[in-house]
Amino acid sequence: MSRRRLGYLLKHASLRLAEVTGPALEPYGIDGRELAVLTTLDTAEPLSQQEAAQRLGIDRTTMVAMIDALEAKKLVARRPHPGDRRKNAVELTERGHDTLRAAVPAVEEAEERFLASLSGEEARLLRDVLSRLV
């Protein structure tokens, strides 16, 4: 049974989750990956693109395209980094903060719908177990 294989389960769980979170984020004009970038950038001190990429576990060149898209939507801004002109200090704009504040509850609600068939204990354990594996 290939349906029992862990790779199959993780992949299809991702697909089914995206079917729920995608529409939930659509009103905010972003997708799940962009929400993750916004969340990562929402720190006290602004990050360089490379720092953000490392924290999120994505490639540096992928982050360039992500920031390009978010900047085009006026959700983030590249600023000169104080003290190192090689770096960009990437900051959320006012609009970026607003979008983040509104999108996070929307996606959390979508996740809960996705997990609706589980008990609270099971849902908690799923997150916990996945966190340890990652």
Added chain:
Amino acid sequence: MSRRRLGYLLKHASLRLAEVTGPALEPYGIDGRELAVLTTLDTAEPLSQQEAAQRLGIDRTTMVAMIDALEAKKLVARRPHPGDRRKNAVELTERGHDTLRAAVPAVEEAEERFLASLSGEEARLLRDVLSRLV
């Protein structure tokens, strides 16, 4: 924390799992997707390509390419379907059966290594919970 987001966890769990199962399957010349197709095709009555695609939850056109690759490796064969000349009856070859028999234990061992940090109960529950979500 974007690291708590379910989409992030599922995606990165998939990536980390692939890092383990990929090398485990490499000696057999197949990847995880191809193993899933082989497993799906290992039935009493041979399936058409479309039936196999539906069981596996992938697109019909994707299955064409998968079967092309597996046929080139002599692991499966397209036969005329008895009673419906529109269909192909896709069968495992002798070599396909051998590969499947050897690769399944290898990938299961890799999965266990991936799950090594979990208790047996947690591992069992992870599979169970994911199955219900898919």
Added chain:
DNA sequence: CACTGATTATCAGTAACACTGATGATTACC
């Protein structure tokens, strides 16, 4: 039997995603 509509496999084209490797600018080291 002839006709219409559905089904199957295939192909070309496309899109999303994420990588490698190279480049220019800047910084750090010694």
Added chain:
DNA sequence: GGTAATCATCAGTGTTACTGATAATCAGTG
């Protein structure tokens, strides 16, 4: 001062999986 490392960027590539079109075949209807 000169060399090596770091950062952002870009062009190119590879993987994956889709849409839409086509030809062959089958099923059902009158």
